[in-house]
Amino acid sequence: MSSDAHTARPSRLLTELRLLLMAVQYFTRVPMPGWVGHSTEQLSGTARYLTTVGIFIGVVGAAVLWATSLILPAPLPVILSTAATLLLTGAFHEDGLADTFDGLGGGATRERALEIMKDSRVGTYGVAALVLTLLIKVAALSALPVTLAIVVLIAGHAFSRTCAVALLFAGRYVGNPELSRARAVAQPMGRGEFLFAAIVGVAPLYWCGMHAIAGVISALLVLYRLARWFVRRLGGFTGDTLGAAQQLTEITFYVAVLASWNST
Template identity: 50%
Template sequence: MLKREVEYFFGAVRFFTRLPVPGWVGHSAEALNHSARYFPAVGLLVGGIGALVYGAAALLWPPAVAVLLSMAATIYATGAFHEDGLSDTVDGLGGGWDKLRILEIMKDSRVGSYGVVAMVLALLGKFTLLVALDPALVPFALLAGHAVSRFCATLLLATMDYVREDLLAKAKPLATRLSTGALFCALLFVGLALALLPLAKAVAGCLLAGLATFWLAAKFRRWLGGYTGDCLGATQQISEIAFYLGLLAQFAH
C-alpha cells in the first residue's frame, strides 16, 4: 500500500514538473486520478526548491535578486506549466464569445495579447509581492504559496466537471471527482506549509486565495460549465498571487 501511494505521489510529480522520477513508476489514467491528492505535496516540493534557491542566493545578492532567481528556479522545475495554463485561459475568456470558441482559443498554441498581458502581470505581481515581504518570511511564503494554490486548483477537481470530452481536448481529464478522504489528504500537506507562518498572515493569505478561487470557479462555471486543465493552471497562478497579497495585508489594531 505504501509503495502504491509513493507511486501516486511520483505520478503527480511527473505530470506537474520536469523533475525526474524513478523508472518503476507506472502511468495510467487511474493512477493519475489517485495522484490528485498529492498536488499540494508537489507544491511543497516546488516551493521548497524556490526556498532553497532564495536562501542560497540571499547569501550573495540583495533580496530582490534572490526572489528573481527563486522564481526562475520554480518556473524551470515546472516547465512554466501553470503559467501556460493562465495564458491560455485568459486568451480564451478574453477573446471567446461562447463555450466552443473559448475552448478553441484555449487549445491554440499561439499566445494572444490577453495571454501575454496576464503572464507579464502575474510574474511582475509575484516578484513585487515577494520582494515586499520580510526577507526572513520569503522561504516560508514560497512553501505555503505553492502548496495552498495547488490545493485551490484541487478544489476545482473536487467540485466541478471536466468539460473537454471532445476532439478539442489536448489530454484526458487530470482526475475524476475527489473523495473526501483524498481531499483531506491534500489538506494535510497545506497544513504543514501553513504551520511555518504566523497565524494571522496564514489566515489572511488563505482567505484571499479562497476568494480568488471562488471567483474563478464562478467564471468557469458560467462560460464553460466546468473546468479544463488550463483552468487549473490559471487557478494555481491567481490564487498564489492572492495568497501573497494576504500575507502583506495590514490590518488595523
C-alpha cells in the same frame, strides 16, 4: 497478524509511493525511473498528491531564494527563485493561466473559448496575464523580509494547489477528454482524497503565523469568483483553468500576506 496483512501493507505503501512519484513526474520536469509508470490509467489518483508536489516546488524555490539572498540584493533572489520553479515545473500552471485568459478573453462563446484554449500559440490576453502575474509575485515576495518570504513561498505554492484541488473536487470537468493533457488527473476525487490533499496543503501555513489568515481568506474569495466565472463561461473547469486558479490564488496569497505584514 496474518501473512496476508503483512503482504497487503507493503503493497499498499508501494502503490502510494508510485502515485506520489508519478505526481512529481507529471507536475514537474523531474524524471522518474521506468518502474514508476506514466500511463493514463496509472495517473488516475495522482491529484491527491498535487499539494505534496506543491510543497516540494516551494521548498526548491525557497532554497534558491535563501541561497541567492546571501550574495544578491532584492529583487534578484525572488526573480531567480521564480525562474527555478518555472524550470522545475516547465511553466505547467503558467501555461494554463495564459491559455485561460486567451480563451476567455478572446472567445465570445463557450465553444470558441475552448477552441482558443487548445491553441498552442499565446495571444495578447495570455501574455498580459502571465507578465502581470509574474510581476506581482516578484514584487510581493521581494517586499517581505527574506525569512518570512521563504516560508510564505512554500505555503503559497502548497495552498494555491489546495485551491486547485478544491476546484477539481467540487467542479465539473468540461475539457475535451481526447485532447487535454489534464484528462488523466481530472478524475472525480473522493472526499478522503480531497481531505488528504487539503491537510497537506494547509500544513505549511502554520509557519506564516497570523499573516496566513489574510492570505487564506483572500485566496478563497478569489477562488470563489474564479469558479463562478468558469461555470458561467464554460460550464465547469478545464486543465487550463486549474492552472489559472493555482496561479491567481498563489499571487493573491502573497499580496494579502504582504498587506497583513505591512499593517502590523
